[in-house]
Amino acid sequence: MNAPATERFVVPIGPQHPALKEPGHFEFTVEGETVVDATVRLGYAHRGIEKGAEGRNWTQTLYLIERICGICSHIHSTAYAVGVEQLAEVEVPARAQAIREIICELERVHSHLLWLGVAAHDAGFDTLFMYTWRDRETVMDILETMSGNRVHYSANVLGGVKFDLTDESAVAILKGVEFLEERTHHYRKVVSEDAFFLQRTRGVGTMTHAEALALGVVGPTARASGVARDVRLDAPYVAYADFPARIQLLTAGDLEARFLARLDELLDSFRLIRVLVAGLPAGELTAKRMPRKLKPGEVISRVEAPRGELFYYIRSTGGEQPDRVKVRTPTLCNMGSVITQTIGHNLADVPMILVGIDPCFSCNDRAVTVRRAGDDNGRAWAWADLRRYGIDYYRRIRN
Amino acid sequence: MDTITTQSPPRWRTMLDRLRNWSLANSPWLVHYNSGSCNGCDIEILATLTPRYDLERLGVKLQGSPRHADVLVCTGPVTRQSADRLRRIYDQMPEPKFVVAVGACSISGGAFRGCYNILGGVDEVIPVDVYVPGCAPRPEAIIHGVAVLLKKLQPDRAEEIDRLLVEAGAVVGEEEGIDEPNAELLGAR
Ligand code: SF4
Numbered sequence: 033m034n035a036p037a038t039e040r041f042v043v044p045i046g047p048q049h050p051a052l053k054e055p056g057h058f059e060f061t062v063e064g065e066t067v068v069d070a071t072v073r074l075g076y077a078h079r080g081i082e083k084g085a086e087g088r089n090w091t092q093t094l095y096l097i098e099r100i101c102g103i104c105s106h107i108h109s110t111a112y113a114v115g116v117e118q119l120a121e122v123e124v125p126a127r128a129q130a131i132r133e134i135i136c137e138l139e140r141v142h143s144h145l146l147w148l149g150v151a152a153h154d155a156g157f158d159t160l161f162m163y164t165w166r167d168r169e170t171v172m173d174i175l176e177t178m179s180g181n182r183v184h185y186s187a188n189v190l191g192g193v194k195f196d197l198t199d200e201s202a203v204a205i206l207k208g209v210e211f212l213e214e215r216t217h218h219y220r221k222v223v224s225e226d227a228f229f230l231q232r233t234r235g236v237g238t239m240t241h242a243e244a245l246a247l248g249v250v251g252p253t254a255r256a257s258g259v260a261r262d263v264r265l266d267a268p269y270v271a272y273a274d275f276p277a278r279i280q281l282l283t284a285g286d287l288e289a290r291f292l293a294r295l296d297e298l299l300d301s302f303r304l305i306r307v308l309v310a311g312l313p314a315g316e317l318t319a320k321r322m323p324r325k326l327k328p329g330e331v332i333s334r335v336e337a338p339r340g341e342l343f344y345y346i347r348s349t350g351g352e353q354p355d356r357v358k359v360r361t362p363t364l365c366n367m368g369s370v371i372t373q374t375i376g377h378n379l380a381d382v383p384m385i386l387v388g389i390d391p392c393f394s395c396n397d398r399a400v401t402v403r404r405a406g407d408d409n410g411r412a413w414a415w416a417d418l419r420r421y422g423i424d425y426y427r428r429i430r431n
Numbered sequence: 432m433d434t435i436t437t438q439s440p441p442r443w444r445t446m447l448d449r450l451r452n453w454s455l456a457n458s459p460w461l462v463h464y465n466s467g468s469c470n471g472c473d474i475e476i477l478a479t480l481t482p483r484y485d486l487e488r489l490g491v492k493l494q495g496s497p498r499h500a501d502v503l504v505c506t507g508p509v510t511r512q513s514a515d516r517l518r519r520i521y522d523q524m525p526e527p528k529f530v531v532a533v534g535a536c537s538i539s540g541g542a543f544r545g546c547y548n549i550l551g552g553v554d555e556v557i558p559v560d561v562y563v564p565g566c567a568p569r570p571e572a573i574i575h576g577v578a579v580l581l582k583k584l585q586p587d588r589a590e591e592i593d594r595l596l597v598e599a600g601a602v603v604g605e606e607e608g609i610d611e612p613n614a615e616l617l618g619a620r
Pocket of ligand 1: 099102468469470471473506507508534536537541542565566567568
């Protein structure tokens with residue numbers, strides 16, 4: 033009763049939590065309603081994919097990589113395939129590249145719509161959630177018509193794509209895009225005009241341009257703060273050089289701007305999909321020959337996932353299997369901004385700020401920061417320490 | 432208590448059990464835990480709750496706390512990090528409780544089987560009643576999985592549940608064959 037305003041509580045959230053569909057654990061220290069400190073503990077969905085890739089051959093790894101994330105599976109496999117093809121010095125036909133780009137953009141559409149729904153749900157606006165998810169089924173249908181699957185489309189093979197764009201699916205795409213474009217204009221209006229919704233988003237979680245640069249955020253989160261960063265333009269991959277995207281920049285940097293940035297991206301994706309379908313180059317679907325063994329070498333592959341820059345480092349020692357696959361995903365880059373932004377906000381705003389970066393924990397749980405309690409926070413561990421720790425840890429949990 | 436077990440259960444108790452079973456089968460509450468999935472299965476579970484599939488009209492409700500739940504819907508392989516949490520969530524649920532494992536991963540570890548942080552499927556940690564295969568299973572498959580569970584609970588209502596599902600359009604009747612997913616739906620809205 034009437035606790036003094038200075039009393040501090042720690043509110044733990046997760047890993048099982050109604051607002052988050054994914055396992056992540058947060059601890060927010062609150063003073064009254066205000067958050068004064070925040071920590072995040074990740075790793076519940078860490079599966080060991082990078083290591084797993086080393087035990088599979090180049091083709092098997094493609095399918096493993098695709099399952100890093102069910103929301104942006106195509107972009108992961110594209111990043112990997114582009115890198116491997118570069119290592120193998122294989123030329124991928126233009127038509128295959130363009131089909132890859134179509135799927136990339138369709139995936140962005142499905143991902144952003146999904147996010148809009150989940151974000152609306154976290155704001156307590158379930159009507160919007162239901163509407164966006166209903167509309168999202170349109171793009172799911174398109175993807176299913178093209179690939180036969182709703183989630184992991186497996187569009188890529190090393191050296192090309194698995195399926196062609198048939199006339200039938202082209203018609204379905206254009207029809208679906210037209211419907212979705214109209215809906216997106218409507219959502220843009222709702223998000224920028226609905227007075228109740230604006231109370232949850234306008235001026236909340238503001239990140240200035242300088243902060244965004246300092247925190248190194250990526251993707252729509254960065255572009256909403258005026259950071260002109262988009263791999264599709266900075267370092268075009270697949271067919272983005274021939275069919276360029278347009279960058280969507282906003283300067284406000286608050287949650288509202290993040291909503292608008294993503295909705296603007298949706299509209300640009302629709303434009304781009306139309307251009308692609310109309311101007312699809314003719315040609316083969318796969319390269320003539322894809323070697324099973326790759327020359328020794330290393331490569332970096334960067335792509336723009338729906339959530340921001342996705343980075344792959346792939347190394348070959350000349351065998352049938354990758355020697356190392358390193359993945360850095362956008363959510364990990366953006367996670368730091370959540371921790372800094374929540375401080376000073378009400379606890380009730382925390383889910384919205386979190387969802388504002390469009391977090392994806394299954395992507396996220398790639399890397400683990402190890403901190404020793406009582407030690408200097410963030411002290412770097414040498415390989416031997418880490419190994420020792422790992423052995424002790426597993427020995428302990430086995431007993 | 433000891434004396435009761437030697438006799439047949441009192442009438443009020445069988446009545447109460449029947450009532451509980453009836454309400455559970457008519458309105459199962461679900462809680463969802465992702466023990467390390469790729470999200471693919473999770474978004475399909477969410478999709479079953481949204482207007483196209485709308486599981487809620489069958490009385491199924493997804494809610495937040497394990498303490499209110501009858502059915503635990505699991506997705507993903509069990510990572511070593513989350514095994515303990517999964518166990519805890521299961522323990523927090525009141526009896527009677529049931530588990531539906533959704534997706535290839537939660538059945539066996541799926542594509543991730545053999546990775547160092549993977550224990551395996553959900554049944555390594557908790558007992559599972561219904562398995563829904565697929566990567567990711569379609570929403571129809573998830574609905575079917577829940578229906579299988581409901582039929583298991585009330586075998587004498589099996590036919591009624593089947594009919595309800597077909598009527599609600601949640602599954603396609605056998606004679607109609609496989610659903611054509613996109614044809615007129617794109618235009619219909
Ligand atoms: S079964 Fe497939 S879609 Fe489901 S969690 Fe596993 S990899 Fe993802």
